[in-house]
Amino acid sequence: MRTAVCAVLFLLLFYQGEALRCNYCFGKGTTLCTATSVQTCSRLANACGAVILGSPLNSSFRQCMSMAVCQGYVQTPGAFAQCCSTDLCN
Numbered sequence: 624m625r626t627a628v629c630a631v632l633f634l635l636l637f638y639q640g641e642a643l644r645c646n647y648c649f650g651k652g653t654t655l656c657t658a659t660s661v662q663t664c665s666r667l668a669n670a671c672g673a674v675i676l677g678s679p680l681n682s683s684f685r686q687c688m689s690m691a692v693c694q695g696y697v698q699t700p701g702a703f704a705q706c707c708s709t710d711l712c713n
């Protein structure tokens with residue numbers, strides 16, 4: 624039992640050390656692009672983001688980014704952003 628608990632804890636720690644994977648796409652227009660591929664994030668990118676930039680840019684993307692950058696998009700007027708930090712959550 625104790626061994627099992629240790630194994631689970633170890634797996635959780637190990638899993639968090641693995642690189643995050645995010646959906647990736649880039650599109651023109653004001654609707655969110657459909658994911659076209661999967662990206663493995665670098666250590667610096669600890670979040671997956673889905674961002675729509677409104678007029679006048681009219682573009683959208685899904686990709687790895689740092690949570691700080693993603694929160695920046697959330698706070699940008701005219702932009703819509705979703706930030707999350709589990710595999711393929713965006």
Ligand SMILES: *[C@@H]1O[C@H](CO)[C@@H](O)[C@H](O)[C@H]1NC(C)=O
Pocket residue numbers: 653677678679680681
């Ligand atoms: C962006 O979208 C808005 C609203 O749909 C539109 O009025 C504007 O012309 C578009 N801008 C560009 C650069 O396509």
